Amino acid sequence: MSFDFCKIDTVVDYSFLRIDDQDEVELMVTRFHKKRRINIYYTNSVLSNQINSFSYFDGINKVDRAVIMIPMSGIGLIHELGHTFGLYHIFETKYGAEKADGSNCKVSGDLICDTPASPNISPDEDCTFTSKQKDENGDFYRTEVGNYMSHFFCAHCFFTTEQYEKMANNYLNSPIKLW
Ligand SMILES: [Zn+2]
Numbered sequence: 001m002s003f004d005f006c007k008i009d010t011v012v013d014y015s016f017l018r019i020d021d022q023d024e025v026e027l028m029v030t031r032f033h034k035k036r037r038i039n040i041y042y043t044n045s046v047l048s049n050q051i052n053s054f055s056y057f058d059g060i061n062k063v064d065r066a067v068i069m070i071p072m073s074g075i076g077l078i079h080e081l082g083h084t085f086g087l088y089h090i091f092e093t094k095y096g097a098e099k100a101d102g103s104n105c106k107v108s109g110d111l112i113c114d115t116p117a118s119p120n121i122s123p124d125e126d127c128t129f130t131s132k133q134k135d136e137n138g139d140f141y142r143t144e145v146g147n148y149m150s151h152f153f154c155a156h157c158f159f160t161t162e163q164y165e166k167m168a169n170n171y172l173n174s175p176i177k178l179w
Contacts, residue, residue, distance in 0.1 A: 001171060006037055019046045019069055025054060029067055036178045038066040038084065045071060050122065051151075055080035057088075061174045078148050079156065086170035087112075087163055090149045091120040100139035110149065114160040118143035118150060127154035 009032075016028055019041075033039050038060075046054050046069045053076030059065035068080040088094070088110040098109025098117035105113040119133045119141055129145050129152070145152035148159050159167075171177075 001168065003038075006034075011041075016041075017044045019043055019054065021047070025067070025069065028069070029064065033064050033067065035063045036066075036176070038068065038081075038178065040077070041067070041069045042072050042074070043069060046076075052076060053080050055083045057083050058086040058170060059084040060086070060171055060178060061176070063176055066178060075153055079153065082149050082159065082163070082167070085167035087149050087159075087166060089120070089151070090115045090143065090147055091118040091151075093120075097135065099137055100135045100141045101137065112160070112162045112166060114162045115147060115149070116143050117141055120151070123152045123154055127152060 011028075011032055016024070019025055019028065028041060029039075032041075046052050052071050054067075054069040056062075056065040056067055059067055066084055068077065068084060070076045070080060090110050092110045095111060096104070096108040098105055100117045102113065102117055105111075105117070109115075109117055117135065119131055121129065121131050121133070123145065124130060127145065129143055131141060134140055143150065145155040146157040147163075148156050149163065150156070
């Protein structure tokens, strides 16, 4: 897989300087999206101050859903690329919470085993993870704040091997291909 740089464009409509809700996301996509490309929109703020970025989960699987919205700083770009290529948060609970010992890692949490179980906690001011939360076995969590799919944007620095493999497989198995 390789990436090419296609084009820079400017949206001359200041109502999109803040993306406040899902309706505005959809409006932006309807008006400006270029199909079969990863469209990265830089704006002032996205949805909420805390998250401040957006993408569609597994967006590479559809012609018009590879959409990433991020602030001018670029913070969140790699995290959102992770979602675009089909990664869940490491604290995902859609399939049930992953136990701290990882024993149910294949069928719960982010469905990936080389990422640690993690509660959904935002960083404190010095970007450290502090939580007295326990899992159903009564164990404490030892997460990886640096993983791109955590919400510790201040510490982001790596994907795991299985995360890379899942992204590559999602792309290879996608019914459509971007170009
Ligand atoms: Zn996310």
